[in-house]
Protein backbone atom coordinates (compact mmCIF):
# COMPACT_ATOMS: atom_id res chain seq x y z
CA UNK A 516 0.00 0.00 0.00
CA UNK A 517 1.33 3.40 -0.96
CA UNK A 518 1.05 6.24 1.50
CA UNK A 519 -0.24 9.28 -0.28
CA UNK A 520 -3.48 11.05 -1.12
CA UNK A 521 -4.01 13.53 -3.93
CA UNK A 522 -7.71 14.34 -3.41
CA UNK A 523 -8.29 16.26 -0.16
CA UNK A 524 -10.89 18.90 0.80
CA UNK A 525 -10.30 21.35 3.66
CA UNK A 526 -12.25 24.25 5.17
CA UNK A 527 -11.26 26.29 2.11
CA UNK A 528 -14.28 24.51 0.59
CA UNK A 529 -16.57 21.86 2.13
CA UNK A 530 -13.94 20.00 4.16
CA UNK A 531 -14.08 20.06 7.95
CA UNK A 532 -10.55 21.02 9.05
CA UNK A 533 -7.61 23.29 8.27
CA UNK A 534 -4.92 22.01 5.86
CA UNK A 535 -2.38 21.62 8.65
CA UNK A 536 -4.67 19.25 10.54
CA UNK A 537 -4.66 16.94 7.51
CA UNK A 538 -0.88 17.21 7.31
CA UNK A 539 -0.58 16.18 10.98
CA UNK A 540 -2.76 13.14 10.33
CA UNK A 541 -0.86 12.28 7.14
CA UNK A 542 2.45 12.44 9.02
CA UNK A 543 1.04 10.13 11.70
CA UNK A 544 -0.04 7.70 8.97
CA UNK A 545 3.41 7.81 7.32
CA UNK A 546 2.38 9.52 4.06
CA UNK A 547 5.11 10.76 1.73
CA UNK A 548 2.76 13.03 -0.26
CA UNK A 549 -0.46 14.93 0.45
CA UNK A 550 -2.21 16.88 -2.32
CA UNK A 551 -4.97 19.40 -1.59
CA UNK A 552 -7.83 19.75 -4.06
CA UNK A 553 -10.44 22.31 -3.09
CA UNK A 554 -13.61 22.43 -5.20
CA UNK A 555 -13.02 25.09 -7.86
CA UNK A 556 -14.87 28.42 -7.67
CA UNK A 557 -18.13 28.44 -9.65
CA UNK A 558 -19.97 31.42 -11.10
CA UNK A 559 -23.05 30.89 -8.90
CA UNK A 560 -23.89 30.65 -5.18
CA UNK A 561 -23.26 27.23 -3.72
CA UNK A 562 -22.33 25.63 -0.42
CA UNK A 563 -19.36 23.51 -1.46
CA UNK A 564 -16.80 25.35 -3.58
CA UNK A 565 -13.88 27.66 -2.83
CA UNK A 566 -14.91 31.28 -3.15
CA UNK A 567 -13.12 33.23 -5.83
CA UNK A 568 -12.01 35.87 -3.29
CA UNK A 569 -10.08 33.22 -1.37
CA UNK A 570 -8.22 31.74 -4.35
CA UNK A 571 -4.99 33.72 -3.83
CA UNK A 572 -5.00 32.88 -0.11
CA UNK A 573 -5.55 29.19 -1.00
CA UNK A 574 -2.45 29.16 -3.21
CA UNK A 575 -0.24 31.11 -0.81
CA UNK A 576 -1.13 29.11 2.29
CA UNK A 577 -0.48 25.79 0.53
CA UNK A 578 2.83 27.10 -0.82
CA UNK A 579 3.81 28.11 2.72
CA UNK A 580 2.90 24.63 4.00
CA UNK A 581 4.86 23.02 1.17
CA UNK A 582 7.96 24.93 2.26
CA UNK A 583 7.38 24.42 5.98
CA UNK A 584 7.11 20.63 5.69
CA UNK A 585 9.80 20.14 3.06
CA UNK A 586 11.81 17.01 3.85
CA UNK A 587 9.00 15.60 6.02
CA UNK A 588 6.08 15.33 3.61
CA UNK A 589 5.47 16.60 0.09
CA UNK A 590 2.55 19.05 0.20
CA UNK A 591 1.05 19.62 -3.25
CA UNK A 592 -1.46 22.12 -4.58
CA UNK A 593 -4.32 21.11 -6.83
CA UNK A 594 -8.01 21.73 -7.32
CA UNK A 595 -11.01 19.54 -8.09
CA UNK A 596 -12.51 21.35 -11.05
CA UNK A 597 -16.18 21.07 -11.84
CA UNK A 598 -16.91 20.87 -15.53
CA UNK A 599 -20.27 22.27 -16.64
CA UNK A 600 -20.45 23.10 -20.36
CA UNK A 601 -21.01 26.80 -20.95
CA UNK A 602 -21.00 27.57 -17.21
CA UNK A 603 -17.74 26.59 -15.51
CA UNK A 604 -14.50 28.41 -16.29
CA UNK A 605 -11.72 26.92 -18.33
CA UNK A 606 -9.51 24.96 -15.89
CA UNK A 607 -6.55 27.07 -17.00
CA UNK A 608 -8.10 30.19 -15.57
CA UNK A 609 -6.99 28.84 -12.18
CA UNK A 610 -4.45 26.19 -13.03
CA UNK A 611 -1.97 28.21 -15.04
CA UNK A 612 1.42 26.46 -15.20
CA UNK A 613 3.39 27.00 -12.03
CA UNK A 614 0.33 27.55 -9.87
CA UNK A 615 -0.69 23.94 -9.38
CA UNK A 616 1.11 20.62 -9.39
CA UNK A 617 -1.73 18.77 -11.13
CA UNK A 618 -5.46 19.11 -11.82
CA UNK A 619 -8.45 16.93 -11.01
CA UNK A 620 -11.60 17.17 -13.14
CA UNK A 621 -15.00 15.88 -12.11
CA UNK A 622 -18.70 16.16 -12.87
CA UNK A 623 -21.13 16.72 -9.98
CA UNK A 624 -23.75 18.80 -11.80
CA UNK A 625 -25.19 17.51 -15.07
CA UNK A 626 -26.56 19.85 -17.70
CA UNK A 627 -29.36 18.93 -20.04
CA UNK A 628 -29.37 20.79 -23.38
CA UNK A 629 -33.09 21.47 -22.87
CA UNK A 630 -33.05 22.79 -19.31
CA UNK A 631 -31.37 25.60 -17.41
CA UNK A 632 -31.37 23.76 -14.08
CA UNK A 633 -28.52 21.45 -13.21
CA UNK A 634 -28.91 17.87 -11.96
CA UNK A 635 -26.94 17.45 -8.72
CA UNK A 636 -25.85 13.81 -8.62
CA UNK A 637 -23.65 14.01 -5.51
CA UNK A 638 -24.38 14.71 -1.85
CA UNK A 639 -26.11 12.54 0.73
CA UNK A 640 -29.69 12.83 -0.55
CA UNK A 641 -31.13 10.23 -2.89
CA UNK A 642 -34.39 12.23 -3.11
CA UNK A 643 -32.49 15.12 -4.68
CA UNK A 644 -31.10 12.82 -7.39
CA UNK A 645 -34.55 11.35 -8.05
CA UNK A 646 -36.16 14.79 -8.18
CA UNK A 647 -33.55 16.13 -10.63
CA UNK A 648 -33.94 13.09 -12.85
CA UNK A 649 -37.70 13.64 -12.94
CA UNK A 650 -37.73 17.42 -13.35
CA UNK A 651 -34.71 17.99 -15.59
CA UNK A 652 -34.75 14.81 -17.66
CA UNK A 653 -38.44 13.86 -17.50
CA UNK A 654 -37.39 10.66 -15.76
CA UNK A 655 -35.50 9.49 -18.86
CA UNK A 656 -32.53 7.77 -17.19
CA UNK A 657 -30.78 6.86 -20.43
CA UNK A 658 -30.85 10.45 -21.58
CA UNK A 659 -29.63 11.64 -18.17
CA UNK A 660 -26.77 9.14 -18.01
CA UNK A 661 -25.83 9.93 -21.63
CA UNK A 662 -25.59 13.61 -20.68
CA UNK A 663 -23.39 12.72 -17.67
CA UNK A 664 -20.88 10.71 -19.71
CA UNK A 665 -20.96 13.22 -22.60
CA UNK A 666 -20.02 15.89 -20.06
CA UNK A 667 -17.18 13.77 -18.65
CA UNK A 668 -15.95 13.06 -22.17
CA UNK A 669 -16.11 16.72 -23.19
CA UNK A 670 -14.22 17.65 -20.02
CA UNK A 671 -11.54 15.09 -20.76
CA UNK A 672 -11.08 16.21 -24.36
CA UNK A 673 -11.23 19.98 -23.82
CA UNK A 674 -9.61 20.39 -20.38
CA UNK A 675 -7.30 17.35 -20.25
CA UNK A 676 -7.32 17.03 -16.45
CA UNK A 677 -4.40 15.20 -14.83
CA UNK A 678 -6.82 13.02 -12.88
CA UNK A 679 -10.46 12.11 -13.58
CA UNK A 680 -12.46 12.17 -10.34
CA UNK A 681 -14.96 9.42 -9.48
CA UNK A 682 -15.47 8.36 -13.11
CA UNK A 683 -18.88 6.68 -12.58
CA UNK A 684 -20.30 8.80 -9.74
CA UNK A 685 -23.59 8.70 -11.62
CA UNK A 686 -24.21 5.23 -10.15
CA UNK A 687 -24.09 6.39 -6.51
CA UNK A 688 -27.76 7.14 -5.99
CA UNK A 689 -28.94 4.72 -8.67
CA UNK A 690 -28.68 1.72 -6.38
CA UNK A 691 -29.66 -0.53 -9.29
CA UNK A 692 -33.10 1.14 -9.41
CA UNK A 693 -33.01 2.88 -12.82
CA UNK A 694 -30.24 1.10 -14.71
CA UNK A 695 -27.90 -1.87 -14.43
CA UNK A 696 -24.18 -1.41 -14.98
CA UNK A 697 -24.12 -4.47 -17.24
CA UNK A 698 -26.70 -3.15 -19.70
CA UNK A 699 -25.11 -2.76 -23.16
CA UNK A 700 -26.08 0.92 -23.61
CA UNK A 701 -24.39 1.77 -20.28
CA UNK A 702 -21.30 -0.28 -21.06
CA UNK A 703 -21.00 1.43 -24.46
CA UNK A 704 -21.05 4.87 -22.84
CA UNK A 705 -18.39 3.80 -20.35
CA UNK A 706 -16.20 2.36 -23.09
CA UNK A 707 -16.45 5.46 -25.29
CA UNK A 708 -15.60 7.71 -22.36
CA UNK A 709 -12.65 5.53 -21.37
CA UNK A 710 -11.27 5.80 -24.87
CA UNK A 711 -11.33 9.58 -24.55
CA UNK A 712 -9.48 9.30 -21.22
CA UNK A 713 -6.89 7.10 -22.86
CA UNK A 714 -6.45 9.56 -25.75
CA UNK A 715 -6.07 12.50 -23.34
CA UNK A 716 -3.49 10.65 -21.23
CA UNK A 717 -5.34 11.32 -17.96
CA UNK A 718 -5.18 9.21 -14.81
CA UNK A 719 -8.33 7.59 -13.40
CA UNK A 720 -8.63 7.64 -9.63
CA UNK A 721 -10.04 4.81 -7.59
CA UNK A 722 -12.15 6.92 -5.25
CA UNK A 723 -12.93 5.26 -1.93
CA UNK A 724 -15.38 7.81 -0.51
CA UNK A 725 -18.58 5.97 -1.44
CA UNK A 726 -17.48 3.01 0.67
CA UNK A 727 -16.42 4.72 3.89
CA UNK A 728 -19.42 7.06 3.72
CA UNK A 729 -21.64 4.05 3.17
CA UNK A 730 -23.22 5.59 0.08
CA UNK A 731 -22.12 2.97 -2.41
CA UNK A 732 -20.98 -0.63 -2.14
CA UNK A 733 -18.26 -0.36 -4.80
CA UNK A 734 -15.43 2.03 -5.58
CA UNK A 735 -15.75 4.73 -8.23
CA UNK A 736 -15.21 3.31 -10.76
CA UNK A 737 -16.45 -0.27 -10.50
CA UNK A 738 -14.03 -3.19 -10.91
CA UNK A 739 -15.23 -3.94 -14.47
CA UNK A 740 -14.33 -0.41 -15.54
CA UNK A 741 -10.89 -0.73 -13.93
CA UNK A 742 -10.32 -3.92 -15.90
CA UNK A 743 -11.07 -1.99 -19.09
CA UNK A 744 -8.76 0.83 -17.95
CA UNK A 745 -5.96 -1.69 -17.53
CA UNK A 746 -6.66 -3.04 -21.01
CA UNK A 747 -6.41 0.52 -22.39
CA UNK A 748 -3.24 1.13 -20.34
CA UNK A 749 -4.86 4.05 -18.51
CA UNK A 750 -2.86 4.82 -15.34
CA UNK A 751 -4.73 4.75 -12.03
CA UNK A 752 -4.28 6.29 -8.61
CA UNK A 753 -6.06 5.76 -5.28
CA UNK A 754 -7.87 8.71 -3.65
CA UNK A 755 -9.88 8.91 -0.47
CA UNK A 756 -11.51 12.25 -1.43
CA UNK A 757 -11.16 13.09 2.28
CA UNK A 758 -13.33 15.84 3.75
CA UNK A 759 -11.97 15.20 7.27
CA UNK A 760 -8.47 14.19 8.48
CA UNK A 761 -9.78 10.85 9.75
CA UNK A 762 -10.94 9.97 6.21
CA UNK A 763 -7.48 10.15 4.58
CA UNK A 764 -6.99 6.40 4.61
CA UNK A 765 -10.62 5.23 4.37
CA UNK A 766 -10.82 1.94 2.41
CA UNK A 767 -7.47 2.72 0.77
CA UNK A 768 -5.96 -0.64 1.65
CA UNK A 769 -8.95 -2.41 0.06
CA UNK A 770 -8.53 -0.33 -3.12
CA UNK A 771 -4.91 -1.44 -3.46
CA UNK A 772 -5.93 -5.05 -2.97
CA UNK A 773 -8.51 -4.71 -5.74
CA UNK A 774 -6.04 -3.04 -8.12
CA UNK A 775 -3.52 -5.73 -7.44
CA UNK A 776 -6.10 -8.48 -8.00
CA UNK A 777 -7.11 -6.92 -11.33
CA UNK A 778 -3.49 -6.90 -12.44
CA UNK A 779 -2.23 -3.37 -11.88
CA UNK A 780 1.39 -3.21 -10.75
CA UNK A 781 1.80 0.53 -10.28
CA UNK A 782 -0.12 3.67 -9.41
CA UNK A 783 0.28 7.28 -10.46
CA UNK A 784 1.36 9.93 -7.97
CA UNK A 785 2.83 13.41 -8.42
CA UNK A 786 5.84 15.33 -7.22
CA UNK A 787 6.86 18.94 -7.84
CA UNK A 788 7.96 18.06 -11.39
CA UNK A 789 4.89 16.15 -12.52
CA UNK A 790 3.46 12.65 -12.68
CA UNK A 791 5.46 9.73 -11.33
CA UNK A 792 4.60 6.02 -11.27
CA UNK A 793 5.07 4.08 -8.03
CA UNK A 794 4.98 0.30 -7.63
CA UNK A 795 2.04 -1.05 -5.66
CA UNK A 796 3.55 -2.33 -2.43
CA UNK A 797 1.60 -5.25 -1.09
Ligand SMILES: [Zn+2]
Pocket residue numbers: 595621623680681
Ligand atom coordinates in the same frame (compact mmCIF):
# COMPACT_ATOMS: atom_id res chain seq x y z
ZN1 LIG B 1 -15.97 15.18 -6.47
Ligand SMILES: [Zn+2]
Pocket residue numbers: 522524595680756
Ligand atom coordinates in the same frame (compact mmCIF):
# COMPACT_ATOMS: atom_id res chain seq x y z
ZN1 LIG C 1 -13.67 15.62 -4.07
